[in-house]
Amino acid sequence: MKRNITAIINAKFIYEDKIVEDKILLFKSKIIGIVDDIILTDSDDIKIIDAKGAYVSAGFIDLHIHGSGGADVMDATPEALETIATILPSTGTTSFLATTMTMSPESIDKALRNIQNTISSQMGANILGVHLEGPFLNVSKHGAQDKAYIQQPHFALIENYMDIIKMITLAPEVQGSENFIKMLSKNYPSLILSIGHSNASYKEAIQSFKWGISHATHLFNAMNPYHHREPGIVGAVFDSDITCDVIADLVHTHGSILALVQKIKKDKLIFITDAMRAGCMKCGTYDLGGRKVEVSEGKAILEDGTLAGSVLQMNDALKNMLKYTTMTLVEVVNAVTKVPAQKLGLNKGELKKGYDSDIVIFDENFNIIKTIINAEVKYQCLDF
Numbered sequence: 001m002k003r004n005i006t007a008i009i010n011a012k013f014i015y016e017d018k019i020v021e022d023k024i025l026l027f028k029s030k031i032i033g034i035v036d037d038i039i040l041t042d043s044d045d046i047k048i049i050d051a052k053g054a055y056v057s058a059g060f061i062d063l064h065i066h067g068s069g070g071a072d073v074m075d076a077t078p079e080a081l082e083t084i085a086t087i088l089p090s091t092g093t094t095s096f097l098a099t100t101m102t103m104s105p106e107s108i109d110k111a112l113r114n115i116q117n118t119i120s121s122q123m124g125a126n127i128l129g130v131h132l133e134g135p136f137l138n139v140s141k142h143g144a145q146d147k148a149y150i151q152q153p154h155f156a157l158i159e160n161y162m163d164i165i166k167m168i169t170l171a172p173e174v175q176g177s178e179n180f181i182k183m184l185s186k187n188y189p190s191l192i193l194s195i196g197h198s199n200a201s202y203k204e205a206i207q208s209f210k211w212g213i214s215h216a217t218h219l220f221n222a223m224n225p226y227h228h229r230e231p232g233i234v235g236a237v238f239d240s241d242i243t244c245d246v247i248a249d250l251v252h253t254h255g256s257i258l259a260l261v262q263k264i265k266k267d268k269l270i271f272i273t274d275a276m277r278a279g280c281m282k283c284g285t286y287d288l289g290g291r292k293v294e295v296s297e298g299k300a301i302l303e304d305g306t307l308a309g310s311v312l313q314m315n316d317a318l319k320n321m322l323k324y325t326t327m328t329l330v331e332v333v334n335a336v337t338k339v340p341a342q343k344l345g346l347n348k349g350e351l352k353k354g355y356d357s358d359i360v361i362f363d364e365n366f367n368i369i370k371t372i373i374n375a376e377v378k379y380q381c382l383d384f
Contacts, residue, residue: 004028004045006375007038011051011361014058014333015351025056027357029375034351051361052384054369057333058349059094059358060314061340063167063192063245064131064217064272066099066288068279073098074289076110078118085124087280089371089379091313094358095126095348097167099274101289102134102145105157112161119164124378126358128344129166132158133217136180137197138171143222144308145197146289153180162188166344169217171198172208185212190345195233197222205236215343216244218274219261221252221307238264243343245270248320249312251299255324262325270340271317276300276309315366322366 008025015023015034026032038046066073071083081098088096098115100108112130119127134145136153153176158165172181172195184191195208196217201224205213216237220226226234237244246253246261248271253261262269273279278286278295286293286300293300293308300308314336321332341349348356357375362368371379 004047005032006047006049008049008051008056008359008361010053011056012053013056013351014330014337017330017334019055019330025351025359027359027375029357031351031353031355031357033353049361049370051369054361054363055329056351056359056361058337058341058351058355059360059371059373060092060318060336061128061344061349062088062093062096062273062275062314062336063270063340063343064099064133065093065096065275065279066101066309067277068275068281070277070281072277072288073115074101074103074107074111076107076114078114078121081115081118081127082121082123085127086378088125089373090280090368092315092360092362092366092368092371093125094360094371094373094378095128095346097128097131099131099133102137102142102147102149103289104149105135108132108135108157112158112164116161116164122374125373128346129164130161131167131169132165133169134197136168136170136174136177138174138199140199141171141197141222141224143197144288144291144302144306146291152176155180155183162191165191167192167194167215169194169196171195171200172211172213173198173200173204177208178211181208181211181213192343195223195237198233199224200233200236202231202233202236205233206240209236209240209242214242216242218247218252218272219244220257221247241268243268243270243339245272247272247274247310247312248317249273249298249310250320250324252307252310255320258321259325262321262327267331267334267339269335270343271314271321271335273312273314273317274310275312278311280313281311315362315368319366
């Protein structure tokens with residue numbers, strides 16, 4: 001029986017926290033390894049991919065994305081998830097958490113059930129599970145979430161979907177959050193509990209980290225500002241070893257702030273897109289969680305002027321971070337591969353033996369050349 005092996009040659013590999021050249025990456029359904037030479041047997045059938053000097057890394061992972069390509073997770077249809085999963089490889093994203101919105105309990109239930117029924121389908125980018133953003137938020141920091149549907153934490157809303165829920169963003173200062181967080185931390189230790197859409201004080205945030213909060217959602221956005229007398233959530237995150245994520249679109253977060261948070265959080269920093277259905281689409285009128293959104297000049301804005309998610313593509317986030325911070329290319333790539341994969345406890349995010357064959361080839365400007373998911377090419381730049 002022949003072994004169908006693929007080899008990537010002539011590449012700059014992002015491997016073991018450095019750039020490695022003059023090597024060969026071998027993979028089947030899983031990564032075989034990075035080697036010096038190809039040693040074949042009579043039973044081997046090998047396919048060669050020539051990277052032509054481009055960079056090769058593990059596929060990008062997005063922990064927070066609502067939609068793209070005109071579709072949204074809250075559309076609650078298999079077709080919507082397929083649209084999102086199919087378009088994301090063009091941005092280098094090979095895996096993502098389908099992120100919900102604060103809407104009616106019926107709408108959330110429908111979206112969760114749809115993901116549960118669709119998650120095993122191989123469509124494009126891997127659906128890793130659900131990021132439940134709300135409805136357990138602080139009304140004062142609802143952002144683009146519909147405050148009419150914000151409610152106190154209760155397990156009944158999500159009990160039937162704990163097999164797919166991998167991350168929950170919530171406000172730990174609201175009534176009922178302490179017991180909710182402690183219960184989830186005890187019974188679901190792999191679940192990421194994240195502070196976000198919150199008005200917690202510095203003291204309250206620090207306390208919530210002891211309960212089980214281990215992450216912060218889109219740092220600086222939808223939370224109290226960092227102030228020299230009231231450092232709030234941002235100050236608590238800076239003074240802790242929890243991970244956090246940022247939307248590096250230069251709209252939600254200024255380049256100077258991106259540089260600051262990177263210097264402080266270092267390898268605890270993850271990049272997300274928080275993209276809504278207008279991601280990878282033209283400017284125009286869209287909706288997010290049933291609310292009208294105008295998209296122009298790289299901004300997605302509600303009628304009242306509130307930022308409504310983003311239209312950021314992950315490869316552009318990497319480009320922005322490389323330009324506005326002191327991060328190296330390896331560090332930038334790790335923030336969307338190795339770090340989120342480790343946070344989720346997955347054998348992804350690195351070009352290691354036995355890890356999933358999710359691979360992206362890109363140039364020095366982070367233009368995506370080829371995206372491979374589960375060993376299959378899911379995106380190919382026509383000019384390459």
